[in-house]
Amino acid sequence: MPASDSMASPVVEVRNLTKRFQGFTAVDNISFDIKKGEILGLLGPNGAGKTTTIHMLLGLITPTVGSIHMFGLDLATHRETILQQVNFSSTYISMPFSLTVEENLKVIARLYELKHIQQRIDDIVKKLEMEDIRHRLTRKLSSGQMSRLTLAKAIMTEPKVLFLDEPTASLDPDIVNKIKSFLKEYQRSEGLSILYTSHNMREMEEMSDRIIFLQRGKIVAEGTAPEIIHRYGQRDLEEVFLKLAREQNGP
Amino acid sequence: MSLGRILALLSRHMYLYKRSFARLLEIFYWPFLDLVVWGFITVYLEKVGMPVHGAVTFFLGALILWDVLFRAQQGIAVSFLEEMWARNLMNLFASPLTVGEYLVATMTMSVLKVTAVGGLMMLFAWVFYSYDILLMGISLLPFVLNLVVSGWIIGVLTTSIIMRFGQQAEVLAWGMVFLFQPISCVFYPIDVLPPVLQSIAWMVPPAHIFEGMRAVLTTGMVPVTHLLWSTGLNFGFLVIIVALFYHTFNVCKDRGMLVRVGE
Numbered sequence: 001m002p003a004s005d006s007m008a009s010p011v012v013e014v015r016n017l018t019k020r021f022q023g024f025t026a027v028d029n030i031s032f033d034i035k036k037g038e039i040l041g042l043l044g045p046n047g048a049g050k051t052t053t054i055h056m057l058l059g060l061i062t063p064t065v066g067s068i069h070m071f072g073l074d075l076a077t078h079r080e081t082i083l084q085q086v087n088f089s090s091t092y093i094s095m096p097f098s099l100t101v102e103e104n105l106k107v108i109a110r111l112y113e114l115k116h117i118q119q120r121i122d123d124i125v126k127k128l129e130m131e132d133i134r135h136r137l138t139r140k141l142s143s144g145q146m147s148r149l150t151l152a153k154a155i156m157t158e159p160k161v162l163f164l165d166e167p168t169a170s171l172d173p174d175i176v177n178k179i180k181s182f183l184k185e186y187q188r189s190e191g192l193s194i195l196y197t198s199h200n201m202r203e204m205e206e207m208s209d210r211i212i213f214l215q216r217g218k219i220v221a222e223g224t225a226p227e228i229i230h231r232y233g234q235r236d237l238e239e240v241f242l243k244l245a246r247e248q249n250g251p
Numbered sequence: 252m253s254l255g256r257i258l259a260l261l262s263r264h265m266y267l268y269k270r271s272f273a274r275l276l277e278i279f280y281w282p283f284l285d286l287v288v289w290g291f292i293t294v295y296l297e298k299v300g301m302p303v304h305g306a307v308t309f310f311l312g313a314l315i316l317w318d319v320l321f322r323a324q325q326g327i328a329v330s331f332l333e334e335m336w337a338r339n340l341m342n343l344f345a346s347p348l349t350v351g352e353y354l355v356a357t358m359t360m361s362v363l364k365v366t367a368v369g370g371l372m373m374l375f376a377w378v379f380y381s382y383d384i385l386l387m388g389i390s391l392l393p394f395v396l397n398l399v400v401s402g403w404i405i406g407v408l409t410t411s412i413i414m415r416f417g418q419q420a421e422v423l424a425w426g427m428v429f430l431f432q433p434i435s436c437v438f439y440p441i442d443v444l445p446p447v448l449q450s451i452a453w454m455v456p457p458a459h460i461f462e463g464m465r466a467v468l469t470t471g472m473v474p475v476t477h478l479l480w481s482t483g484l485n486f487g488f489l490v491i492i493v494a495l496f497y498h499t500f501n502v503c504k505d506r507g508m509l510v511r512v513g514e
Contacts, residue, residue, distance in 0.1 A: 021507055055510050058345040062505045080347045088345055094338040096263065103266045110259030111346045153342070 011036050011161055011193045012057070017066035019052055019217075026052040028217035029066070034161070039187060039194040041208030041225075043201075043237075045245035049217040050197045051092070054163045057195070058088055070161060084112065087154040090165035091147060097139035101130060101149055104138055105156060112157040124156045127182060129175075143170040151179065155186065162194045168203065180207060201238040211237075215244050252355065256348050260356035261363075264330060277325075282318055282368050283375055289314045290380050309468065310438065311382050315372045316398055316464060317437045320457060321428050322368045323402020326361025328409040328424035335413070335421070335512055344509060350500055354493065357410075358403050365399055390473040394460045397478070400485040401456045405431060407492045411499040417512055436461050456484040 010033035019027040027049040034040045042050045055061040057068060059079050068075040070082045095104045102121060109117040125134050128148050133141060141149060151167055164183075168176045180203065187194060198204050204211065205225040213221035213228065221228050221244070225237050232240045268274050293310045334340050343353065376382040384391070409427040413420045434448060435457035441449055452458040463477035503509040 060345055060510050061507045083347045093341050096337040096339050098271055099266045107259055107263040111256055111348060113255040
């Protein structure tokens with residue numbers, strides 16, 4: 001298959017996805033694809049439905065309506081096969097505090113039934129510059145170190161699809177830069193598909209091949225960053241974000 | 252069902268116990284204190300000549316078996332709490348781990364806990380009171396196994412409630428089993444209960460188990476009727492409770508509570 005065809009095939013297909021919680025619609029009939037090797041940015045103000053969407057893609061929340069397919073398989077019926085090839089990292093998750101960094105990574109590696117566990121841990125610890133904290137208890141990590149740990153656990157399993165919910169929040173600029181470079185390089189070499197959320201608009205522009213803008217659970221804009229900026233007649237993505245967020249929140 | 256994923260979850264708890272003093276206390280300290288208090292009571296009863304046949308065997312045996320039930324239940328419920336406190340449920344259930352594998356892992360954890368606590372209590376009872384529960388023989392084993400299953404049932408029920416109602420229900424991990432204690436007839440025969448409670452008690456597997464244990468102590472024979480009743484009831488309740496757990500898990504996923512449990 002030519003490389004361009006391979007790039008064009010969607011590995012994630014979301015159709016008419018809706019989630020209602022007792023009268024409140026968190027995600028409202030959204031459809032999108034993520035192609036192989038693509039980074040799709042999911043933008044939107046707080047409460048727009050980004051995290052609920054990611055939770056549905058991870059099988060943690062059951063959709064009210066709609067379907068999620070990954071690698072051509074339905075998540076509702078092929079959960080184990082799909083989740084073996086998917087991982088996630090988020091500022092909002094944690095790892096067991098009483099385990100060391102290395103112990104936590106070992107448990108995750110066993111959970112995904114990885115081979116050559118020690119070698120993989122050595123590799124990821126080196127790549128994310130975590131050598132100095134690998135034997136440290138997780139409860140003693142700073143928030144930035146915790147973000148690196150959750151990113152390490154996600155990358156270590158060599159997923160084909162990665163969901164990153166604000167992965168660089170609370171990290172210092174130097175490590176943010178290193179993580180972004182690492183993710184870009186890793187994504188290119190492995191053909192990884194990424195769904196990325198961030199409140200840092202510059203980071204979003206840099207990282208994403210394409211962006212979806214969610215507002216009150218609906219997709220209100222979709223395209224590359226320059227396309228969206230042009231469509232809304234703004235100077236940059238931050239201005240688009242502010243305009244749409246203020247529309248959602250009202251005057 | 253993947254053995255690798257079950258072992259992964261077990262290793263997570265082993266790491267935890269390896270360096271947690273509080274969790275080791277749970278295995279060593281509290282069972283030891285229980286045994287000391289009840290041991291002195293039985294010594295006192297024997298001294299004052301209370302007409303309780305084989306008081307030491309009766310009370311210490313019952314206490315050790317009660318702890319089997321208690322720790323089997325805790326092995327499941329507290330394992331869930333550990334994940335909830337560590338906000339680790341998302342990591343687990345966004346992985347290929349299935350609900351069935353999760354349950355098997357926690358049930359195995361409860362067996363390990365029961366083995367550790369039971370073994371230590373037997374040792375303490377032998378050292379301090381010269382009481383050897385093993386003298387009751389192999390006939391006690393099927394009752395012990397049934398007691399572990401009863402502990403699983405109460406543990407899975409407790410976990411379902413905690414998952415559904417969150418932190419406000421976490422006290423049940425320690426208290427739930429005591430709801431069953433009066434009708435389990437741990438330290439007294441079932442005919443002590445009022446007739447209404449007797450009818451209820453006969454529907455509870457531990458009541459048959461403790462009646463059976465007393466029968467083993469007094470006659471040396473295995474009371475087959477009690478054994479069959481406890482096994483049958485355990486099997487029926489286990490099927491119902493596991494189905495309830497799956498249902499609760501799906502309800503929590505539907506309502507978005509799985510990602511918020513513990514908040």
